[in-house]
Amino acid sequence: MTTPVAPRVRFNALVPDEADRAGIDAAIHRVVDRGWFVLGPEVEAFEAEFAAATQAPHAVGVGTGTDAITLALRALDLGPGDEVITTPLSAAYTALAVMMAGARPVFADLDPARLTLDPAAIEAAITPRTRAILPVHLYGQPADMPRIAAIAERHGLAIVEDAAQAHLATCGGQPVGSWGIATAYSFYPTKNLGALGDGGAVTTRDATLAARIARLRNGGQTTRYQHAEPGANSRLDEMQAAILRARLPHLAAATARRRAIAARYRAALAGASLTVPPECDAGHVYHLFPVLTPHRDRFQAHMTAAGIETLIHYPVPIPRQPALAATSPAPCPIADRITAEVVSLPMYPGLTDTEVAAVGAAAAGFAG
Numbered sequence: 223m224t225t226p227v228a229p230r231v232r233f234n235a236l237v238p239d240e241a242d243r244a245g246i247d248a249a250i251h252r253v254v255d256r257g258w259f260v261l262g263p264e265v266e267a268f269e270a271e272f273a274a275a276t277q278a279p280h281a282v283g284v285g286t287g288t289d290a291i292t293l294a295l296r297a298l299d300l301g302p303g304d305e306v307i308t309t310p311l312s313a314a315y316t317a318l319a320v321m322m323a324g325a326r327p328v329f330a331d332l333d334p335a336r337l338t339l340d341p342a343a344i345e346a347a348i349t350p351r352t353r354a355i356l357p358v359h360l361y362g363q364p365a366d367m368p369r370i371a372a373i374a375e376r377h378g379l380a381i382v383e384d385a386a387q388a389h390l391a392t393c394g395g396q397p398v399g400s401w402g403i404a405t406a407y408s409f410y411p412t413k414n415l416g417a418l419g420d421g422g423a424v425t426t427r428d429a430t431l432a433a434r435i436a437r438l439r440n441g442g443q444t445t446r447y448q449h450a451e452p453g454a455n456s457r458l459d460e461m462q463a464a465i466l467r468a469r470l471p472h473l474a475a476a477t478a479r480r481r482a483i484a485a486r487y488r489a490a491l492a493g494a495s496l497t498v499p500p501e502c503d504a505g506h507v508y509h510l511f512p513v514l515t516p517h518r519d520r521f522q523a524h525m526t527a528a529g530i531e532t533l534i535h536y537p538v539p540i541p542r543q544p545a546l547a548a549t550s551p552a553p554c555p556i557a558d559r560i561t562a563e564v565v566s567l568p569m570y571p572g573l574t575d576t577e578v579a580a581v582g583a584a585a586a587g588f589a590g
């Protein structure tokens with residue numbers, strides 16, 4: 223029997239490094255010393271700072287990225303009987319959030335190059351019940367927002383952007399979050415801006431919508447013990463907000479590092495047997511770096527043998543999840559093929575140049 227060896231290049235590193243830790247320690251102590259743990263000054267300050275960083279007029283901190291989507295849809299008065307067109311390739315939470323709002327997710331297939339919603343497929347999926355489009359800026363690459371916005375405009379539909387993987391991304395030079403009426407972010411620890419636990423936010427240009435989401439996250443309360451509507455209990459807590467405030471000033475540099483790693487991978491993989499999805503927009507923030515191969519099992523074994531960890535995002539198209547069966551999802555053949563072939567290389571700002579070179583060389587050396 224062989225003992226499994228720890229990979230030399232990990233997929234991600236979630237233990238804070240020394241510089242990060244100093245900021246986190248200070249943030250935690252500040253919150254503990256203050257003794258104010260929910261909906262206090264840290265959340266308020268983070269909301270202002272995150273809104274500024276994403277160039278959005280308003281941000282509302284919530285419990286998770288999933289809740290950010292659900293509460294945005296609820297604040298737009300979507301619910302039972304309403305349809306929301308979304309992508310088959312994402313974290314399943316995107317579609318589950320639609321169901322949590324009481325609405326029905328309807329799947330349109332992918333643009334096979336961009337791996338985000340195909341605008342033509344969106345248009346074909348519109349019915350009299352369609353109320354909103356929920357594009358996902360998957361892997362950090364913005365969806366084709368100019369074309370999606372034109373469709374929404376033509377059909378009178380709301381856009382809610384899922385930017386859980388796309389903090390600071392831009393589309394055609396315009397920030398993600400500036401296309402939709404509301405945009406959902408996640409601060410799950412692995413995300414480009416991560417907390418040390420769960421967290422999320424909704425950004426919007428609409429002050430009334432922001433106030434409604436702030437009410438919905440807090441039980442629907444208008445004033446203490448007065449519940450005007452049946453809200454959720456989904457608040458970003460003070461500790462996570464303080465930690466996110468410590469990390470936010472470093473996000474732009476971390477994003478630049480992700481882009482530099484991606485450029486090195488692209489150079490190393492030129493001419494390799496793998497398919498590397500193209501960068502369709504220079505505003506891509508590389509939450510992940512996926513490649514495609516019809517020989518995925520063999521590729522992952524090859525990388526494991528080289529000491530390199532890989533993961534699959536995502537192995538099952540959302541319409542094929544048993545949890546979605548009750549919504550009678552339409553099949554999405556392009557998503558079926560992508561989920562069978564996609565595999566992610568290690569991608570996080572702390573990767574050293576040596577590690578990046580090792581990953582590139584090992585992946586390039588795979589004989590498809």
Ligand SMILES: *Cc1c(COP(=O)(O)O)cnc(C)c1O
Nearest residue numbers: 286287288313315316386408410
């Ligand atoms: C992580 C993620 C979510 C869910 O966010 P949570 O904070 O885990 O609830 C939704 N959509 C996408 C695209 C994600 O990556």
